Every structure is written in C-alpha cells, then in structure tokens.
Amino acid sequence: MTLALARSEPLLQADDLSVTFATAGRRVEAVRGVSLAVHRGEVLAVIGESGSGKSTLARAILGLTPPHSGTLRLDGERVPLAVTARSRVQRRKLGMVFQDSGAAFNPRFSVARILNEPIRLLGGDAGKGAAEELLDAVGLSGALLGRRPHELSGGQRQRVGIARALAGNPEVLICDEAVSALDLSVQAQILNLLADLLLRRGLAILFITHDISVVSYLADRIAVMHQGKIVESGPASAVLDTPRMAYTRTLLASAPEPVLRG
Numbered sequence: 001m002t003l004a005l006a007r008s009e010p011l012l013q014a015d016d017l018s019v020t021f022a023t024a025g026r027r028v029e030a031v032r033g034v035s036l037a038v039h040r041g042e043v044l045a046v047i048g049e050s051g052s053g054k055s056t057l058a059r060a061i062l063g064l065t066p067p068h069s070g071t072l073r074l075d076g077e078r079v080p081l082a083v084t085a086r087s088r089v090q091r092r093k094l095g096m097v098f099q100d101s102g103a104a105f106n107p108r109f110s111v112a113r114i115l116n117e118p119i120r121l122l123g124g125d126a127g128k129g130a131a132e133e134l135l136d137a138v139g140l141s142g143a144l145l146g147r148r149p150h151e152l153s154g155g156q157r158q159r160v161g162i163a164r165a166l167a168g169n170p171e172v173l174i175c176d177e178a179v180s181a182l183d184l185s186v187q188a189q190i191l192n193l194l195a196d197l198l199l200r201r202g203l204a205i206l207f208i209t210h211d212i213s214v215v216s217y218l219a220d221r222i223a224v225m226h227q228g229k230i231v232e233s234g235p236a237s238a239v240l241d242t243p244r245m246a247y248t249r250t251l252l253a254s255a256p257e258p259v260l261r262g
C-alpha cells in the first residue's frame with residue numbers, strides 16, 4: 001500500500017515504550033520496550049495472540065493508559081507521555097477505530113449526533129454538512145444521518161466508527177481489531193475502505209490484530225508482539241513468507257486463509 005513518497009519523519013514514532021500495571025499486588029509488564037515507526041502512506045500491522053499487549057500499546061500511544069517510560073513523536077514532534085492540555089491537542093493527529101465501534105456509540109444518538117460531537121469538540125462547524133462529508137468519505141449515504149446505531153448493519157456501524165475517527169482530520173489511524181467482529185465479506189469491504197483512505201488522505205495506519213488472515217492484504221510491514229515485546233518485524237512478505245522466529249511460525253500456522261490478498 002505504500003505511496004511513492006519521499007521518506008521523511010515518521011508520522012508516528014514510539015521508542016522504548018513500556019507500560020506496567022500493578023493490580024492486587026501483581027505487576028504485569030504489558031508493554032516492554034516497544035519501538036515502532038509508521039510513515040505516511042504506510043500500514044504497520046502489529047500482530048500477536050490475545051494478551052500479548054497490543055491493545056495496551058495502542059492505548060499508551062493514545063494517552064489512555066500512560067506508559068511509565070519511553071518516548072512518543074507525532075510528525076516529528078515529541079508528545080508528553082502523561083496527558084496534558086498540550087498533549088491532548090498534539091494527539092488530535094491520532095484517530096482511533098475500535099473492534100466494535102457501535103458498542104461505544106450512545107444507542108439513543110443519531111448518526112448525525114455521533115459524528116457532530118467530535119466535530120464540535122475539535123472546533124469544527126457541525127452545521128455545514130460536515131457529518132455528511134464524513135459519511136461520504138466512508139462510502140455511506142447522507143440518508144443514514146437520522147438513523148440510530150441499532151438501525152445500521154455491523155459494516156455500516158464500523159464505517160460510522162471510521163467516519164468518527166476521521167472527524168478530527170487525523171494523520172494516523174490506530175485500528176485495534178477493526179475488522180475482527182465482522183463477517184468475512186464485510187471485513188474485505190472495510191479493509192478496502194482503509195486502503196482507500198490511506199491513499200486518498202495520505203494517512204499512516206497502525207493496524208492491530210490477532211487475526212493474521214487480514215494483514216496480508218493491507219500491511220506493508222508487520223511487527224509481531226509476544227509477551228509485551230516486539231519479537232520480529234519486517235516487510236509483510238518477509239514476515240509472512242519466511243518468518244525468523246518460532247513464535248511467528250506458530251502464529252502463522254494457526255491462521256485461517258487470508259481474507260484478501262495484496
């Protein structure tokens with residue numbers, strides 16, 4: 001998917017990020033010294049089994065779970081790990097797509113309200129057809145603006161989730177299991193949409209999934225996470241075709257056939 005753009009600063013760069021949870025007298029090192037970089041027009045997939053630390057890594061980058069050490073840069077600019085007024089503004093460069101975006105929507109809100117909330121919050125003009133433009137960007141008709149989440153299909157809800165993530169005009173999309181809850185045919189449509197947005201908007205995508213069958217289509221590079229660490233990374237074809245680590249080979253061996261091939 002990589003655009004033929006001159007290499008500059010990565011849009012997203014994390015160095016030596018670590019996150020530790022202390023619960024009930026037990027320390028869990030969920031993310032251990034993770035470094036990664038994603039450039040404009042590029043998809044980096046982070047794969048790993050459940051509990052390997054993928055979601056914690058995403059949450060740390062988003063400032064939802066502060067890391068205890070490491071550095072984070074967005075578009076070359078250092079972002080404080082702790083959430084501050086300034087880091088909140090800096091993190092507007094990030095958009096987040098969750099596994100089941102619909103579950104996060106207020107069931108009483110219309111699609112228009114779901115989209116207008118972040119538009120207003122980010123200082124945009126919610127009255128000027130911005131929500132309709134967002135729907136258009138994700139391949140949905142403005143006719144859905146009056147619908148409630150339960151009146152949408154799973155695929156439509158995920159498209160609205162992506163539209164909401166785009167509301168702040170982010171440069172980086174962090175997709176955490178963004179297609180894992182969808183039927184195979186709908187997965188393919190959403191992967192195509194993400195590929196399309198990547199090219200049209202010049203985004204960088206960090207695509208987190210336990211499901212290796214979806215990464216061969218979208219990912220330029222793959223980082224394999226195991227017990228909080230990145231144990232192997234490289235171009236997608238190299239990691240998928242000639243994995244170096246036994247862990248990666250086991251992970252790949254347990255994967256179903258790819259949804260789409262790149």
Ligand SMILES: Nc1ncnc2c1ncn2[C@@H]1O[C@H](COP(=O)(O)OP(=O)(O)OP(=O)(O)O)[C@@H](O)[C@H]1O
Nearest residue numbers: 021023028030049050051052053054055056057210
């Ligand atoms: N808030 C928390 N408090 C304590 N431990 C946590 C917390 N969140 C995650 N963990 C632990 O951190 C480790 C990594 O979890 P994480 O959810 O990041 O993994 P994951 O790869 O995203 O898995 P999954 O896909 O199942 O969510 C696990 O051992 C998990 O139990």
